[in-house]
Amino acid sequence: MLLYAVAAADAGSTGEEVDLPLRAHRSRGLTVFAEPRTQPPQRSTRELLGFGRALHQLWAYVPVLPMRFGTVVRDDDELDRLVAEHESEWSDRLAAVTGHSECIVHLLMPARAATVRTGSDYLRRRAMEVKQRDAETAELQALLAPYASEIRPLPPVRPHEVRLAVLVPDEHVEAVRTVVEEWSTNGPEATVTGPWPPFSFCQEAGE
Template structure:
């Protein structure tokens, strides 16, 4: 049995990437798959998930990879070869799309007063509802502005699920050589928008179309 970690290009230099780890590289014409030989299915614990994530980041530090959904296993090499036969071309195309690129996430929270308030009676009033609607519309305009600002730099731009009510989270895939320029542009834009922040750059896992068997 093998636990799948990631897919890389067929010519990825896997020797240094797997040295000192339990990972093994299976190289095919189009892609290289990184796996760990196991005797039983992995535990879905926080410790195991974090260890899995660290291994993925270690691989990405050496070359682009597509992460495999945690817990994905194959029984033997024949099943691994079948996966490659079915998905190898699509994986290669996606690897090309993320090579030489990073991901930044821009957070634009909804103004706090639009989400909560201290006066519950006021929250039920017509004035409050009108003010809240105006704040939401303003937030939508700012989100559109932000997307327009990022568009010239972005290879791809996607909306991420909200972590807090009303928050816009935009994930931007960009060439590595424009990351600093993008961070500076967003910082300038955010000077008059309280709460707008950027995290990253990260490996562009939001754009990797996570692999699953």
């Protein structure tokens, strides 16, 4: 079986709402959504996109924790052992993300155009850029803190960019967007995307 996600025990027949033939396996205090397979999945674009699409469809009906793509078990007994091993941590994370969404804050720091003549000049410029980036990021995090349950850094996708994943109670999503837009009018460019399913927060920080 290919494992997709973990939900609370009362998730019901949510798996029936997904395009893939998922079954809901109830074990202890949790439900695991799994797809019967005779072969493990291939790490192909089609498989990955289908996996991601199923996770988003599941989240539309019930809070879930995604499993790592490619996680398989042989049978129900092995799945029960896996649930027994992780029940406590999975239950805690489900409680943390239920009723929440993920917003991603994109902070774009302006590039400095100063001429670099020596290696020392370059190092000084980089130190100034890092100091400014850290100061702006800390200021933005402080503004977001009253509305956020958790804030985690994400890898940048553009040069001079800082990305923050913000776990936000659903009723505070618009407040987060407003805070960032107002802050950006007097500082670096910052935008908010989302709300998304809070998949950046489905593991404890540092795992």
